[in-house]
Amino acid sequence: MRALVFDVFGTVVDWRSGVARELAGYLSAIGREDLDPFALADAWRRRYQPAMEECRSGRRPFTRLDVLHRENLEGVLADHGITGCAAGDLDALNLAWHRLDPWPDVLLGLHRLKRRFFLAPLSNGNIALLANMAKRARLPWDAVLGAEPVRAYKPQPEAYLRTAELLAMRPDEVCLVAAHNGDLRAARAAGLKTAFVARPTEHGEGQTVDLRAEDPWDWVATDFVDLARQLYA
Amino acid sequence: MRALVFDVFGTVVDWRSGVARELAGYLSAIGREDLDPFALADAWRRRYQPAMEECRSGRRPFTRLDVLHRENLEGVLADHGITGCAAGDLDALNLAWHRLDPWPDVLLGLHRLKRRFFLAPLSNGNIALLANMAKRARLPWDAVLGAEPVRAYKPQPEAYLRTAELLAMRPDEVCLVAAHNGDLRAARAAGLKTAFVARPTEHGEGQTVDLRAEDPWDWVATDFVDLARQLYA
Numbered sequence: 001m002r003a004l005v006f007d008v009f010g011t012v013v014d015w016r017s018g019v020a021r022e023l024a025g026y027l028s029a030i031g032r033e034d035l036d037p038f039a040l041a042d043a044w045r046r047r048y049q050p051a052m053e054e055c056r057s058g059r060r061p062f063t064r065l066d067v068l069h070r071e072n073l074e075g076v077l078a079d080h081g082i083t084g085c086a087a088g089d090l091d092a093l094n095l096a097w098h099r100l101d102p103w104p105d106v107l108l109g110l111h112r113l114k115r116r117f118f119l120a121p122l123s124n125g126n127i128a129l130l131a132n133m134a135k136r137a138r139l140p141w142d143a144v145l146g147a148e149p150v151r152a153y154k155p156q157p158e159a160y161l162r163t164a165e166l167l168a169m170r171p172d173e174v175c176l177v178a179a180h181n182g183d184l185r186a187a188r189a190a191g192l193k194t195a196f197v198a199r200p201t202e203h204g205e206g207q208t209v210d211l212r213a214e215d216p217w218d219w220v221a222t223d224f225v226d227l228a229r230q231l232y233a
Numbered sequence: 234m235r236a237l238v239f240d241v242f243g244t245v246v247d248w249r250s251g252v253a254r255e256l257a258g259y260l261s262a263i264g265r266e267d268l269d270p271f272a273l274a275d276a277w278r279r280r281y282q283p284a285m286e287e288c289r290s291g292r293r294p295f296t297r298l299d300v301l302h303r304e305n306l307e308g309v310l311a312d313h314g315i316t317g318c319a320a321g322d323l324d325a326l327n328l329a330w331h332r333l334d335p336w337p338d339v340l341l342g343l344h345r346l347k348r349r350f351f352l353a354p355l356s357n358g359n360i361a362l363l364a365n366m367a368k369r370a371r372l373p374w375d376a377v378l379g380a381e382p383v384r385a386y387k388p389q390p391e392a393y394l395r396t397a398e399l400l401a402m403r404p405d406e407v408c409l410v411a412a413h414n415g416d417l418r419a420a421r422a423a424g425l426k427t428a429f430v431a432r433p434t435e436h437g438e439g440q441t442v443d444l445r446a447e448d449p450w451d452w453v454a455t456d457f458v459d460l461a462r463q464l465y466a
Contacts, residue, residue: 066401118368128401131376135351143364144376148399166381168299168361 001193003167004113005145007154007178008123008130010202012139013100016041022096026089035080038204043079047072052124052153062151064126070094097125098132102139103199109224110140113231120145122163122176124153143167155186164192177227181214188215195219195227234426236400237346238378240387240411241356241363243435245372246333249274255329259322268313271437276312280305285357285386295384297359303327330358331365335372336432342457343373346464353378355396355409357386376400388419397425410460414447421448428452428460 009015016038023037023044051068054060073094077085113119119142121130126148134141147153150162164171171191178184179199188194194217200207213220221227242248249271256270256277284301287293306327310318346352352375354363359381367374380386383395397404404424411417412432421427427450433440446453454460 118364120364126401127376127378127382127399131351131353131400135375142368142377143360145360149360149382166360167364168359 001117001175002169002173003118003120004175004177004195005120005122005163005192007176007180007183008121008125008133008146009097009100010199011177011179011197012106012121013102013133013137014202015045015097015100016202016204018100019044019096022093022099026093029089030082030085032080032082040076040080042203043076044069044072047075048124056153056156062147062153064148065097065124066094066126066129069097095132098129099136100133102137103223105223105225107138107140109226109228112225112228114140114142116232118142118167120163120167122146122154122159124159154183157186157190160187160190160192175218177224180210184217185215188217193218195221197221197223197227234350234408235402235406236351236353237408237410237428238353238355238396238425240409240413240416241354241358241366241379242330242333243432244410244412244430245339245354246335246366246370247435248278248330248333249435249437251333252277252329255326255332259326263315263318265313265315273309273313275436276309277302277305280308281357289386289389295380295386297381298330298357299327299359299362302330328365331362332369333366335370336456338456338458340371340373342459342461345458345461347373347375349465351375351400353396353400355379355387355392357392387416390419390423393420393423393425408451410457413443417450418448421450426451428454430454430456430460 006012019041020037023040027033027035027037051072055062073090110119121141121144123130123146125146127144130146131144145163145166147159149166150159152158161171164174172193175193175195176184176187177195177197179197179202184194184196196213196217200211219227219230221230239245252274253270256273260266260268260270284305288295306323343352354374354377356363356379358379360377363379364377378396378399380392383392385391394404397407405426408426408428409417409420410428410430412430412435417427417429429446429450433444452463454463
């Protein structure tokens with residue numbers, strides 16, 4: 001194994017808290033503190049898979065996630081009776097996804113893993129999103145990969161296979177690290193190694209999905225520091 | 234201006250010395266110390282533009298530079314009567330382009346520039362090449378871009394324009410830093426800002442090209458530290 005590639009939203013960063021924080025600021029600015037920013041963050045995220053599915057199915061050409069997020073934001077706000085927003089304000093709010101904080105173990109874990117492995121995100125986020133996030137949070141990636149350079153959204157097999165090809169590695173030289181069993185299933189089907197890291201509060205306190213490894217993944221770790229410990233053993 | 238993108242071979246790294254060093258090791262191993270490794274490095278490099286031109290012209294689909302380098306290596310060796318080499322040896326020798334050292338001002342200059350700007354290579358090198366080089370030399374890129382993600386070789390306009398698009402920036406928010414006037418001309422024609430940094434020994438002591446800025450570029454610097462000084466003024 002030579003490279004570790006990482007799911008990002010949920011696995012590396014706490015998207016829900018970060019997006020809710022930015023939404024709370026906007027709701028306050030427009031006098032809509034009656035709305036729950038966490039509920040709005042969840043609603044925004046619920047439109048994520050259906051929007052990508054339009055591209056996966058071929059009904060729409062590959063479209064970067066920033067564009068899908070921006071469309072989905074307008075839809076979510078309209079669902080809550082918020083319309084006529086200034087386009088510039090929504091452009092700025094859409095960058096909430098560029099300004100997410102990593103879970104507490106991430107920086108230490110990545111710095112340890114970087115000494116032995118090539119590290120890159122393999123996220124459905126676009127390059128600008130992932131690179132801006134990395135610069136702000138100081139994530140020490142060796143390259144910024146993901147759906148955009150390979151023009152395929154996970155869990156399409158091409159997303160995993162073409163990423164290995166960009167790295168000039170065989171699929172089994174690459175390990176996907178993810179908090180989502182479905183992502184790992186698709187990576188394994190494409191020939192990658194797999195590592196599960198539980199993120200039991202990604203969806204808040206009442207989370208019911210992805211609380212544990214559902215298949216015998218190659219590694220199962222409590223966090224990135226634990227993963228580094230297992231991989232150096 | 235928000236991002237600086239860099240030509241790499243010649244501008245960031247001293248490809249000639251690095252490639253000659255690796256060739257010298259190989260020539261020694263096969264008992265051909267009679268050949269000049271610098272002359273072979275130059276011959277290898279002379280096949281670079283014609284190989285890319287096959288792709289630019291559409292006669293050949295976009296092919297990553299590692300593949301072109303590998304083909305060109307066999308051609309150069311054959312020109313010097315060296316045939317029947319082990320494929321694995323040539324694969325390893327081809328990675329000479331992944332193991333190049335930066336000019337002495339590069340690391341300090343990039344670290345200073347990174348505090349204010351988004352930094353990425355915009356090289357004809359492929360992602361694995363550029364990322365392996367960066368990991369070895371500790372080049373602090375914010376993202377690894379270049380010909381491969383945009384599937385166009387400089388000086389095609391698409392190489393510059395699609396790179397700005399991947400960064401989600403307007404072309405005039407991006408500045409190309411290069412030691413080559415021709416690269417800067419193409420970048421300016423595409424709407425990018427331009428910065429010239431002289432590398433008067435890229436081609437050895439007798440260099441006759443690109444010794445000075447041939448057009449009024451937006452910035453003309455003696456090295457990356459000088460460029461950082463000018464951009465912070």
